Structure formats: C-alpha cells, structure tokens
Amino acid sequence: MAGAAWQYTEADVKTLRLAAAYFRHNLMSAMEYRFSFILQAVGMVLNDVMLLFFWWVVFTRLPSLRGWDLTGVLTLYAIVAFGFGLATVVCGNATRLAHIIVTGNLDYYLALPAEPLTHLLVSRMSLPAWGDLVFGLAIYLLITPDSLLRFPLFLFLGALGAIIFTSFAVILGSLAFFIGNAEELSRQGWGAMITFGLYPVDIFPLAVRVVLYTLIPAAFISSVPAMLLADFQWPPLAVLMLFTVGIAAFAGLVFRLGLRRYESGNLVTVRG
C-alpha cells in the first residue's frame, strides 16, 4: 500500500517535471520569433482593454447593476483574463482537444510513457494568452485599492479559474470520443463559458444563473472569485475549491472513459 502511494507521488513529480519542461521549451520557441510573440501578446492586451470601453460607457449612464459597479466589473475582467490566460499558456491544447481526437493526432500521446491527458494539454502554449495574463494582473493591481494585500488571493483564485476552464474544455473536447466531430460544439461551449464569464452573474434571470453554476460553470471562473476578492468569506471559497476538485476529477474520468472508445486514426506523421 505504502509502495503504491510512493509510486503515485513519483508519477506526479514526473508529470510536473514534464509540464515544466514543456513550458520552458514552448517559451523558448516563442522567443525565437520574439517580434511575433510580443505582437500577439500586446495585441491581446489592447483587445482586452478595448472591451472595457463598453462598461465604462454603461456606468456613465447607470451607477450600478444589481450591486456591481465599474470596479467590481473590472475585478471580474481581471480574474477571468488571468484565469483564462494561465489555463491556455500552460495548457494550450485544452481548447483543441476535439480537433486532436477527430484528426487521430491522439495516437502520438498514447504511444509515449507520459500520462496522455496532461502530456497533450501542456504540449502547446497559446502565445496571445500571455496578453490575457498580463492584462489580468495589470488591471487588478491598478484598480483595486488594497490589491497588494489580496494579491495572493487573486493569484490563488485565478489558478482555480484556470483549472476549471481547462477541465471544462477537456469535458467538451472529450465529447469527440462519443459523438464524433465535436469541434464546433466544443468551440461553442467554451465560447459560451467566456462570454457569460465576462458579465456579472446577477444580471441574468434565475434559470440562466442555475445554468451558469452547473452546465456552463462560468460563475465559478468570474463572479464568484470577483465577489470573494471584494468581500472575502470562507464558505464560498470552500464551495469554489470543492467545485474545482470535482470538475477536474470529472474531466479526467470523462477523458479516460472516452479513451476506451478511441480508435486510432492510423495517422502517420513525423514530429520533431
């Protein structure tokens, strides 16, 4: 039993080392084409900044929306951007899982001795997502008066958001094991997650709010962490942490179940 526990820890350490090695390698590759990398990241920062314009105009007309003012919405944007950025910088293949399965490219990961899901997720880095990451950090530090005090909490909540987003993307992508071409469905699903995540959950009617805490759990990557940063309480944090663990475990389960149904694409490719 003790031996099994030891083996499990060792496998975990190996997986973490693999993820760290991929991160370093992907970053070095990106730096090889420095101008393109910086252009994409800066472009994304500008893209995110311009989205705030909408809320600035809205709040010149209205003092607040069901308890959300401009600072609250900016905090929400900061946490969503940081969480999404972190998810796709580290796990750049999360949103491409359905494509990888459908095209038979999963074979490559199955043939190697690393845990296939983690290996697949970390083997790509989204370069524009660095812009989201920087934007999230910068906005949070700029707009919140006591941001430095709560900065560790911001990082922690952002990391939870990143795990939720990645897990949700894995669940959507794994649908390709069961229904065939799920690329468009997967794209629509995580698009919905981001779209809903950029609005305070309280503006939606009850039925939609239920969906945003369950089927499309956008509230857990946006409104819940933003509310925790504004007014910290242990019970919502505990719920958020439980949800994160639950959805990550569920994503792993769905992927493993799907893998049993996977038929090789017999794709012959050469990879460097």
Added chain:
Amino acid sequence: MTALVTKYVTIARTNARQQLTYRGEFATRALSMVLFMGVFIALWTTAFDVSGATTLAGYTLPAMCWYLAMTETITLSGSRVFVEIGEAVRSGDVAYTLVRPVSYPAFMVAHSLGHSAPRLGLNFVVAAGVVLVFVQTVATTPAGVAGFLVLAAGALALDALMMVLIGLLAFFIEEVTPAFWIYQKLLFTVGGLFLPLEFFPDWLQGVVRLLPFQFISYAPARAFVAFDPAEFAGALAGQAAYLVVTGLVVLAVWRYGRRRLAVHGG
C-alpha cells in the same frame, strides 16, 4: 465591364453555394447568435429595470434589443478571409494568383461576400426570432427593414475590404491576427456594436461619427430601429466614401506587396 462584374459575381455565388453545402456547421454557428442575444437581452432588461427609465439615450428596451440583433447579424456574418490571405502571403502561394485572370484583392472581396451573404440571411432570421420570443414587439418599419438591408450590403462590402487589407498586412508583419483583434474591438466599441453611439459622451460621438467603423455596425442597425431618410442618405454617402478610400488603400498595399514579391520571389 459586364464580363468583369459577372466574373466576380460568379466567384461570390460559388462561395455562397459552398457555405450552404455544409448545412450542419452553417446552422451550428447560429447558436452563437442565440447566445449573444440571450446575454444582451438579459443585460439590458436588468439595466432598464435598475434605472427605472422607459428610455435610455432615446432607446426603449425593445428598440435596444432589435438594434443589438441587427449589429450582431452583420458582425456574425462577416468572413475571416484575412486568415487565408495571410497564409498565402506567408507561404508565397500568393505568387500563383498573379497568373490568374482576376485581381487577387477583388477575388478575395468577392469570396468574402459570397461567404457572408447566406450567413446574413440566417443570422437575421435567428436574431429576429430570439428578440421576438423575449421582447414580443417589433421595433421597425418596412422602410427601416429596407434601409437596413441596403446599408447591411454596404457594411459587408466595407468589412470585406477591411479583411483583405488586414490579410495584406502580412507583407509587412508576420502575424496579422492582432490587427484583426484591434479592428474587431473597434467595431465592438466605436463602431456601436455593443452600444448605440447615442450612449457615448458628446465629445466622443463627434469623433466616432467620422470613423468608418460606425458605417459597418451602427448605421444599418440605427436605420432598422429609427429610420430617417436624411440619416440614411448620410450613411449611404459615408459608406460609399469609405468604400472608395479603403478600396484605394487595398490596391496601393497590394501593388506595393506585389513588387516586394517580385524582388524576393523565386
């Protein structure tokens, strides 16, 4: 001249047919429209509710929802030909287009319009359906619908030229997607996609009314919900002016890029 127009109309029609071939994917994309309209309707219902006002910046809640349905109809119908052009420029494949009996930028504009036209129809029906279900009021007139369709055609043509221009930027920068993001967000903001221009502070309205972006989002949607002949004529003239200017810029960039191809090609 007729032969020239027929050539590009045929290109557009071929692309439109191609769109309709993949009906499943074509229809799935309509889900985005349902999603965006659902979010906007919820947001503005709350905003009107919170403010207690019957109009905000001159718009009633139904007018606001219809306005957003029309801006989304146009935006979600736009093509992304810049990706194709960027790839062709980067890979050098663009050189092969030089021997064809068509102008490459004009070919891509026709290609883009063929892609957009069927989507405009589908998006219009879906957006109208969603708004009707939630708002149960029609905030337009027959003149408004006609005005919208005319300006929407101009908007898609202007958008297609912008897409070609962004794609041709690949002659100068390696990755053109950031340029698209900026353009897209300009449409979202100063183009009036998310908010009618009447919501902006006066000083800002003065500036954004001079820019081309409002002719792609705001002007057609405004014609739909509050048709005014003078405003319509002004929007039409503005679109025509920007079509000419953008077209000339596209031609200039293409000629410059083609010369660079001749120097470095092989």
